[in-house]
Amino acid sequence: MATTEYRKDKDGNRVEMTEWHNIVMWRNLAELAEKYLRKGRQIYVEGRLRTRNWDDANGVKHYITEVEANTFTFLSPKEDGVPTVSQVPNQTAAAMPTPPPPQPAPPEPKVPEENFADDLPF
Numbered sequence: 001m002a003t004t005e006y007r008k009d010k011d012g013n014r015v016e017m018t019e020w021h022n023i024v025m026w027r028n029l030a031e032l033a034e035k036y037l038r039k040g041r042q043i044y045v046e047g048r049l050r051t052r053n054w055d056d057a058n059g060v061k062h063y064i065t066e067v068e069a070n071t072f073t074f075l076s077p078k079e080d081g082v083p084t085v086s087q088v089p090n091q092t093a094a095a096m097p098t099p100p101p102p103q104p105a106p107p108e109p110k111v112p113e114e115n116f117a118d119d120l121p122f
Helices: 027-036 089-096
Strands: 002-008 016-020 023-024 043-055 061-074
Touching: 023 043, 027 061
Parallel strands: 023 061
Antiparallel strands: 002 016, 043 061
């Protein structure tokens, strides 16, 4: 994924700075991304940063920071055959049970209309 930021240099010229990020997705989220995401499609990704390190064959230590995604949301307009935000559940929502629909309130019990004034003890 790429993020682009625009700044002005010391001469006042607009400079574009693009950074590339590795996104890691698992299970259902990965399947949705594979099915619907395309190059240039704008999305919002939520997750946590994970930094890993390893030594290569020459003994040089390497580091990488990745975004481990929990969910993503489409930001760009709907394309043919691609669902909108409301049509694609995120991983968290898919794992949670949906609440039952609200039930109507029970009717108030009917009190027979009688003259209770005579039954009062005072």
